[in-house]
Amino acid sequence: MAGDIIVNSTLYFWRTDKFVLTNNIRGAGNVYIRTPGEGAMIMDGSAQMEIGQSLEVGRDIYGRLIIQNGARPVVGRINVGNISGTTGDVVQDGGDVFITLEMRVGHWPNNTSSYLLGGGTLNITNVPAGVVNQNAVAEQNGILYIGIDGTGIFTQTGGVAIAHGIVLDGRGETADTDTFNLEGGIFRLGPSGLKSGNLDNNTTYLINLGGGTLGAWQSWTSVLAMTLTGTNGDVTLDTDVHTIQLSGVLSGPGGLRKTGSGLLALRGNHTYAGxxxxxxxxxxxxxxxxxxxxxxxxxxxxxxxxxxxxxxxxxxxxxxxxxxxxxxxxxxxxxxxxxxxxxxxxxxxxxxxxxxxxxxxxxxxxxxxxxxxxxxxxxxxxxxxxxxxxxxxxxxxxxxxxxxxxxxxPTPPVFAAPVREGNNLILSGTGGRPGDLYRVLAADNLALPLVEWEEVASGRFGLDGSFAQTLPILAEQRQRYFIIVSP
Incomplete structure (x- = not known):
C-alpha cells in the first residue's frame, strides 16, 4: 500500500511480524496497533504520523511499538494497554514524540503495560483544566498517567521527557503496583508534580529514583513516598529557578544531588542512606x-x-x-x-x-x-x-x-619590625579595625606635639586588621619616628 493515509475515524494495524511504518498517517481519528506474538510496529522516520485522537498500543490484542531516531509522531494521546486484559508495550530509543492531550500506560483493568524511554524526547504539552488525580473524574490534559484501572510501568534510562505532571494508580487501588522508574535521562515536571489517585490517597505505586534527573519547568510539590535505589547512581533533583517540595518519605540505599538555583524543600524523616x-x-x-x-x-x-x-x-x-x-x-x-x-x-x-x-x-x-x-x-x-x-x-x-x-x-594597631628594601622602608602591622581609615605620621623629634607630626601615608585596614606602607628613605634624615592613628 503506497501513499499517505488520511484517518478521520479509526485505522487498525494487525500484524504478527515486525514492520516499519512507511505511510504518512494524518487526520482527526485514531490508530490502533495489534501485534500479537513477535510483531511490532517500528517508527524510524520513514513516514510520520499526525492524528488528533488516540494512538493505542494494545487494543483488544497485544500491541508493541518501537520508536527510533527520525520518528516524530504527533498524537492526541497515547494509550498503552486498552480494553480489559489487553497488554501493550512501547520502546522509545529515539525520535521526538508529541502528545497534545494526555498519556495513559496501563489504561484498562487486568493488564500490565509498559513504556521504556531510552532516548529522544517525550513531550506531553497540554495543560489540565481541573484536578488531575480525583476519583470519578476524567483524566486531564498534560498528564502522564501510570496505571489507571490497569497496571502501568514507565521506565526512563535516557532521553528527555516533559509533562505538567505524573499521576500513578489513577482511579483506584489496583492488584499490582504502578511504577515510575527513573534510571537516566531527564524528566521535567510542571505544577501538577508527582501524585497518586484519589487525591494522593492511593498507595499501590512505586517511585524508584536511581540515576537521571528529575527537574522542574515550574514549581511543583509531592507528598508521595519515593525510593532512592542507586541503580545507576544518585538521582539529581534540578529545581532550575523554581521550587520543588517533597514531604513523602525518601528511603533506599541511594543518594541525591541538588542542582539549579531554586529551592528544594524536604519535609519529614528521610531514611535514604546515600x-x-x-x-x-x-x-x-x-x-x-x-x-x-x-x-x-x-x-x-x-x-x-x-x-x-x-x-x-x-x-x-x-x-x-x-x-x-x-x-x-x-x-x-x-x-x-x-x-x-x-x-x-x-x-x-x-x-x-x-x-x-x-x-x-x-x-x-x-x-x-x-x-x-x-x-x-x-x-x-x-x-x-x-x-x-x-x-x-x-x-x-x-x-x-x-x-x-x-x-x-579597643586596642591600638601595632607595628611589626620595619623592613628596608633598597632606599625604601616598609612599615606593616596588625591590630586595626577592619575597613577603618588610618594615617601614618612621622617626626624627627619624638618630643614634638602630635599635631606637629607630618602625615606621610594613609589607607584602610584590611579585613584582618592588617596594614602596610612603603616609604622612601631620605639621605638627609638621620633618624625618623613613626606613629599610626585612626581615624
Missing part, C-alpha cells in the same frame, strides 16, 4: 536525613522554616552557605539547631539572622551538636548588636554555641 550533595541553590530540610550531607561552594543549606531542629546521623561538610535563625522572646532564647552530626567540617559562610527582642550580654545560642568539629568557617555573618556588645564565637567549633559578650576595649 549522600545528599547540595551543588547549587538552596536545600531546606525540616526533619531528618540519615546519610552524610555536603554543601558545595555557592550552595546553601537551611534547617527548615522558622525555628527548626535538623537531625543528621552522619558527617556534615560545609563549603557553601549555612543559614540559621535565632530568636529572643523575653527570657526565652531559641534557635535553629543541627544535631546528631558525627563530624562537622566547617567552612564557607555561617549566616545567622535574629528575630524578637533585643539581645543582651549573656544571651547564648546552641546551634550545633556534633561528636567532633573540624576546620573553621571562612566568614561569619552574625546579627548586629547594640553598642558595647560583641559576639563571642570562641566555642562555635567546640560545642556549637555563640554568645553575646561585653565588647573588648
Amino acid at each position: 549522600r545528599t550533595v547540595v551543588s547549587a541553590g538552596t536545600l531546606r530540610v525540616e526533619g531528618a536525613l540519615a546519610g552524610p550531607v555536603a554543601v558545595e561552594e555557592g550552595a546553601t543549606l537551611e534547617p527548615g522554616t522558622g525555628l527548626v531542629t535538623l537531625t543528621l546521623a552522619q558527617d556534615l561538610a560545609l563549603a557553601g552557605n549555612l543559614v540559621m535563625e535565632i530568636n529572643k522572646a523575653g527570657l526565652v532564647l531559641r534557635s535553629d539547631r543541627i544535631v546528631g552530626v558525627a563530624t562537622q567540617y566547617c567552612g564557607g559562610t555561617l549566616q545567622v539572622t535574629a528575630t524578637g527582642d533585643a539581645l543582651a550580654e549573656g544571651d547564648a545560642f546552641d546551634l550545633f551538636d556534633a561528636v567532633a568539629f573540624a576546620g573553621s568557617f571562612a566568614s561569619l555573618e552574625l546579627p548586629l548588636l547594640p553598642e558595647g556588645l560583641r559576639w563571642d564565637t570562641s566555642r562555635l567549633t567546640v560545642d556549637g554555641t555563640i554568645q553575646v559578650a561585653r565588647a573588648l576595649p
